[in-house]
Amino acid sequence: MSLSSCTRETFDDSDTRHDEMHSTIEMWLEDLIEEVDDAVSSDQFREWLDIQSEFHDYSPRNTLLIQLQCPHATRVAGYRTWQNEFDRHVSEGEKAIWIWAPIIARKCPECGNSSSYHERSDCEYDETEPDGWSKGLVGFRPAPVFDVSQTEGEPLPKLETEATGDAEELAPALLEAATSLEIEVEVVSVKEWAHGRAKGVCQYRSDANPLVEVHDRENQADLAVTLVHEYAHAMLHGGVDDETERSKRELEAEAVGYIVGRYFGLDTSGSAFYVAAWQGEDTDAILDRLQRISSTAQTIIDIIDVVIDGE
Numbered sequence: 001m002s003l004s005s006c007t008r009e010t011f012d013d014s015d016t017r018h019d020e021m022h023s024t025i026e027m028w029l030e031d032l033i034e035e036v037d038d039a040v041s042s043d044q045f046r047e048w049l050d051i052q053s054e055f056h057d058y059s060p061r062n063t064l065l066i067q068l069q070c071p072h073a074t075r076v077a078g079y080r081t082w083q084n085e086f087d088r089h090v091s092e093g094e095k096a097i098w099i100w101a102p103i104i105a106r107k108c109p110e111c112g113n114s115s116s117y118h119e120r121s122d123c124e125y126d127e128t129e130p131d132g133w134s135k136g137l138v139g140f141r142p143a144p145v146f147d148v149s150q151t152e153g154e155p156l157p158k159l160e161t162e163a164t165g166d167a168e169e170l171a172p173a174l175l176e177a178a179t180s181l182e183i184e185v186e187v188v189s190v191k192e193w194a195h196g197r198a199k200g201v202c203q204y205r206s207d208a209n210p211l212v213e214v215h216d217r218e219n220q221a222d223l224a225v226t227l228v229h230e231y232a233h234a235m236l237h238g239g240v241d242d243e244t245e246r247s248k249r250e251l252e253a254e255a256v257g258y259i260v261g262r263y264f265g266l267d268t269s270g271s272a273f274y275v276a277a278w279q280g281e282d283t284d285a286i287l288d289r290l291q292r293i294s295s296t297a298q299t300i301i302d303i304i305d306v307v308i309d310g311e
Contacts (some may be wrong), residue, residue: 018298025259025294026287032258033283035272045276047157051086062099066145067196069097073147074197075156082146088153096144103141106133114138159273163225163257165266171224173307174231178212180303183234185212185227200226202233210234225261225268232256232296247278248285252293255286259297264304 039045055075058066066073076097082088105114110125115133118125148156178185193215195201199222200214212230217223232253240249254274261268275283286293 021298022294025297026290028259028262029255029286029290029293032255032271032275033286035269036275036283039272039276044157044159045273048159051157058099065099066097070147071194072149072196073097075148076145078143078145082151086154086156088151090146091150091152094146094150096146098142099145100140101143102137103139104135105138106130107136107138108133112138159277161270161274162219162222163261163266163268163270165221167221167224167264167266170264171220171227173304174224174227176307177303181231181235181300182209183212183231184209187216188213189216200230202230204238210238221266225257225266228260228300229253229257231300235296236292248289250278251275251286252289255293256297256300259293260300263301
């Protein structure tokens with residue numbers, strides 16, 4: 001297989017190759033950090049953050065309900081919220097996604113019930129009148145919400161995180177390389193994609209190699225970088241279940257995707273917005289994890305080079 005349509009970075013095939021690659025990767029990671037700083041201060045990012053603040057973070061139970069009823073859901077809000085906050089309206093004929101909404105009311109300090117239920121309960125608390133009770137969660141009620149795909153109107157601001165460039169042969173090379181990396185990979189059609197707005201997912205399995213799934217798309221450069229991102233998860237993060245590590249794992253995986261994509265001549269500057277979106281994580285963590293990022297990127301690059309060159 002030849003990759004004549006994609007310009008690769010080259011290093012001498014000598015004893016200095018590893019050191020040259022490591023030095024170049026460190027320089028590229030410093031570039032990524034600078035790009036992230038620029039992204040954070042951009043109008044596009046601030047506008048995106050303002051929009052994100054309008055959406056609720058749903059509980060695991062409601063997230064499951066949303067996925068069961070609308071597997072492709074990405075952004076969910078109530079009927080009036082779409083109208084009033086986003087200048088969009090629910091399309092005619094769309095069916096609501098039903099979730100559990102909290103009921104907040106004044107609650108008895110003793111039994112925790114709202115005043116109406118308290119009157120019908122066996123609780124004898126009467127030290128203070130219901131008007132003086134503090135408000136709190138007293139139950140849940142069914143509530144309808146709708147995904148952005150069910151609405152029409154003003155477009156929501158997007159972060160341009162997609163990689164670009166000519167990678168018509170790189171993506172197949174990555175799929176072929178999965179065996180050498182001991183990863184199982186599947187490219188899933190958009191129609192059958194069941195992981196919401198995620199571009200790809202990595203599932204760790206105790207009895208088999210990690211399974212990477214990515215949804216198919218026309219932009220082969222972005223598909224290739226997504227594959228690398230998920231490969232990095234498969235290679236680095238199996239058995240890690242500490243939720244506080246999640247943002248650091250995403251930084252590692254995206255940094256590997258940025259490096260490998262850049263090595264093969266792709267424009268991966270969109271990774272800066274992806275990294276910037278992980279609020280609360282210091283981007284210096286990228287350099288703190290240089291060795292892990294560098295060695296993983298080099299492993300993937302070396303295997304892809306072999307596949308492309310047909311060695």
